[in-house]
Amino acid sequence: MTGNREQLLALRQATVSFQGFVAVDRLDFSVAAGELRCLIGPNGAGKSTTLDLICGKSRITSGEIIFRGEPIHTYREFRMARTGIGRKFQVPSVFRELTVMENLEIGCSREPGVWHNLFRFSGGADTERLERLALLVGLQDELSTQAAHLSHGQTQWLEIALILAQDPALILMDEPTAGMTAHETNMTAELFNRLRGQHTLIVVEHDMGFVRDIAETISVMHQGRLLAQGTADEISEDPGVREAYLGSGGIGHA
Amino acid sequence: MDFVVSQILTGLSLSSILLLVALGLAIIYGVTGVINLAHGEFVMLGAYGAWLLQTQFGWNVLASLFVIFLAIALLGWLLEATVIRHLYDRPLDTILATWGLGVMIQQIVRLTAGGELRYVQMPPGLSGSVDILGATDSAYRLFVLGVALGLFALTWSIYRYTTFGLKLRAITQNRAIASSFGINSGQAYRATFAYGAGIAGLAGALISPLKSVSPEMGTTYVVDAFMVVVLGGVQSLMGTLASSAVLGEASGLLAYFSNDTIAKALVLVAIVIIIRFRPQGLFAPRVRA
């Protein structure tokens, strides 16, 4: 499936260890442009750490990370982000003291220079686009609300909107539906299906129903390595995956 | 030979004062994460306590130590209960608030005791000098060294062997988890703050016969104490001991080879460089959520 599309991101023998504990172990992992990839696995499998490596929050101890042909693991975080990588964190992190609109303006980071932004004031050319984004995630009535006053679900949506404002080629989503109601989760699935194609997404998720709704290819991680990869049905048939999940009550509840 | 010994003894004396002054700061910082900028004022209050008890009641410094410890510990307890405890989630504001408290304490002393220098007599039994390997050293300085080591050993044992110490270590590791196991971190913090303040007061009283006593004296001590803590590493009492020894000897040598101003400047530059290049090694053990 990934063979006929251009490869966007590749981790080659990526390894990271924290004081002797190997969280990601010689991981080979690649994603094609426009793909929506789900990354699942039991707790501690190294999923979030893998996302951390791709966005620069953690540094690989050995191996390499190639994005659009560039060895981005040598870059500092902000340079990695500028190559077109956006990250939604597991604990929603938005700027709580700023309003929703101000948050969105921060997200819109195509021109990240100090000097350039010194002469940019709110109400500029991006406003319309940002308002459309707010509409997309249902925050159109909250534009001047301080982010600290949003509900948990709304905060999740705001962070997703921030990533969309950033408009990166590759979007990393760490448990985007955590704390969302069933209805909100459905809306998120719908949104992700709409994003597929224009953006490349890697989604770490525990909610298997959600994963089945959105995934074309699922990658399963276990103990820092890639255990299996394939469609939802292939994965649930895989004996290795079944074994890894045995302790945690089967794939449906992972 | 006796020059070397006397130089080492000078350094040791400086080390013991550093240890006395830094111990309280290190405990408070290690357990609660608060950089107490009023720490120097606690030291200063201890010195004034010794002066007051001596001039008013004719008490010997040694006799007043326990009273001073209790008084300053009580003050620390009160300040924690009224001010500090509201600020644990706002580290920047704790340094501001403790700075403000320091200014207030200094000002109160200046208004009541006056701004002039005060002097405290050495305890009569310890005013002589002792011969060590051909060099002579003041008996009182040796006594201070002994007390400093004794206090350190006491503090270390409390931390290491008592239930209270175990609770402190648990809180330092993870405040939230410790609380969920029923450890009252609020109480532990208050006790720690009081103890640290008491030790600072004790340090001030012990130092008072060696230095002149003035409302501003705390400023130097807070810088020195902070330097010791930075160098020794947070949450490591042994580190505090080691860095007091190293710094005491080093500043003894530095003062011998250059002037005081430059020595002071160099110490500060060292602080800056350590904070900048070893923040993870010296500060990162802060795992509190």
Next chain:
Amino acid sequence: MSGKLTRQFLIYGAVCLCILLVPVVVDDAFLLNKYARYLVFGMLAIALSLSWGYAGILNLGQATTFGIGSYCMAMFLKLKTVPVHTGSEGLPDFMVWNNVTELPWIWVPFQSTTFSLLAGILLPALFAALLGWFIFGGRIAGVYAAIITLAVMVVANLIIIDQQSYTGGFNGITDLAEFSFLGIDFDAYSASTYYLVAASLTVTLFLALAVSRSKTGLILQAVRDQEERVRFFGYDVALYKTFVFALSAGIAGLAGMLYTIVMEFASPTFLGVPLSLSIVIWVAVGGRQSLIGAMLGAILVTGVQGALSESEAFLETWTLIMGGLFVLIVLLMPKGLAGAIEALVRRLPQAGNGRSARHTEPDHRPETHPNLGGTQ
């Protein structure tokens, strides 16, 4: 949104106009000199508000850059004096007393007016840029950054006192010529100097307002909120922080130059811990997240202090009161008077508003939220 902006501009403009009109009412030269001093402090407060209030960088050594600016001006004016105590031309008196025979190289460029005026702003800014890069490039933030700024200031102070033959040491640089520029003489005790300071303050205030309102200002606020998060949007956080640190230093440098003109000397106490603490207090009282609040806080506090300074004992008590007030404000009103007033204004019209009901419910959440940013 734009209505709020217009209101802000109106308030800022009105305050500046009041300040500029003071000499119309007051013609006592001594009072004007005193007021000009307060305005300089107001400018310092604006500088700290930019770095602390907007970017979360608590600069405990703001007086360092203030001092550099004031020494630049003092060196310039010193070289303009007719040397009284010396035979060798153009050599400041204290150098002669210290047996310096030739003008030191650091002093030479200060013979030029253009250089001196630029240096008073650019040297502090450059100094802060280097220091900022050193601190923020190493990801040092919060308390540790604050301690570094404090330590660096004390070092600078010690060096100035130690290098007596180049800096005048403990006594500073005194006996200065009168500042004159573009044909205007700025006698310290005159309306012209007051206007110079008031106009500089106005320009600074609006410049700072523009920066705070720009997207760069917004990004700085985001950095204050969650530094780590900003990085993952592709912003070079260290560069942003260094920028605002240097800008704040430039403003402090300008304030320092004006202070030398107003006070007619420069002294190592200008780079002192007490002054730095005072700046922090003014800004905390006025409101660190409001430029005008911080500025008025400085003018208010120093004004009251000046009124009380007639009696020495009272001044001591005043310091005590200020310390207590400061602790209370840190404890109870982290956003200072401006924050309190803003909250009051916001509450009034919202009483009958339908939105307020929805807002009350999530209001419980904010304060107890664990800080994800780590060391802020």
